Amino acid sequence: MPEEQPLQSETVIFTGTLKSVDVFDLVKQYGGEPFSFPLIQVGEIEDVSDESQLQQCNRYDWLIFTSQSAVRSFHSKMERYGVTAEAISSKIAAVGTQTAGALEKIGFQVEFIPTIFSADVFVEQFKPEGSCMLNVLFLRGTLAGSIIREELPFRVEEWTVYETVAKPDSIISIVELLKKRKSCTLLFASPSAVHVFEEGAVPIVGWEGYTIGAIGHVTAKALLEAGAAVDVTPQTYTLKDLVDALARRKEEIQ
Incomplete structure (x- = not known):
């Protein structure tokens, strides 16, 4: 279990379908509050x-x-x-x-x-x-x-x-969180989720004012092409490694 809590008061939003609650628990161990709003459904x-x-x-x-x-x-x-x-x-x-x-x-x-x-x-x-x-x-x-x-x-x-x-209801929920919460992170695991967010949410909230994390160079490339700045990318392409990388980044800038 992480001893430090670099994600204290951080809202962490997963935009892909979670296959396990382990990453939710990891965010909480780092002090953050996790949410799951899949932008796509399969x-x-x-x-x-x-x-x-x-x-x-x-x-x-x-x-x-x-x-x-x-x-x-x-x-x-x-x-x-x-x-x-x-x-x-x-x-x-x-x-x-x-x-x-x-x-x-x-x-x-x-x-x-x-x-x-x-x-x-x-x-x-x-x-x-x-x-x-x-x-x-x-x-x-x-x-x-x-x-x-x-x-x-x-x-x-x-x-x-x-x-x-696409799941339009998730776009609405994410936009509400980004507007209400002071410190938010949005995590992307696929180019498809990036495109859905770009079309449905970016015209409302833009790409600035929150941290952006991506799994994989293909997803990161999709974000960059959409006009976003990619703040966090893990070396190993898993959600756990992405959360760990996010915690390290937040710790460095505190």
Whole structure:
């Protein structure tokens, strides 16, 4: 438990969907008050072809997952049609330890994780033997970028298993907090959340007057392109590391 409380009187707003309350507890241990107002919501896409798609998974040498949302949606389909992890012989690649952990919880063994949890680093480092002859399946969401499909040097097919939509009610709640609270921090974990905030909240509250934190260089780039100053970015792309980095920054400027 942190001994110091550098986030004393700080309102810390998470704009992504929290998978665990651990980061909430960490903010409180640092003295801050956490809030969660996801700017996007994720839902599984169900299709009549899902069962057939599942049966075809063994055609692929690798299945690639870049988010826990993809894992949850894929697992939902597995349960719906009675498919177990043992029935899928493909090797598994994951972007990030949390995504890997979600896969391991449902019975998969993850055989590749990039050193930096980002799709652009993934395509640079993912070089399994026989790459030119491989067939891989990328389990994606509706807003996923094209980098995996376009930059991996072998045949890549995609299966869109979940959709991402904006949550206008969260924008209203965040704007109210930013207006009322004296010291606020806004934490972003995806470019999608940045775009939603830019369109719905920035015309009202702007980008100044609060601290901004980002997980990952892609999210940080989206913020910079939107006109925001990125105050905090952790070296390791997890929410826990982002909160730790925020606490260190607040301690330095006190």
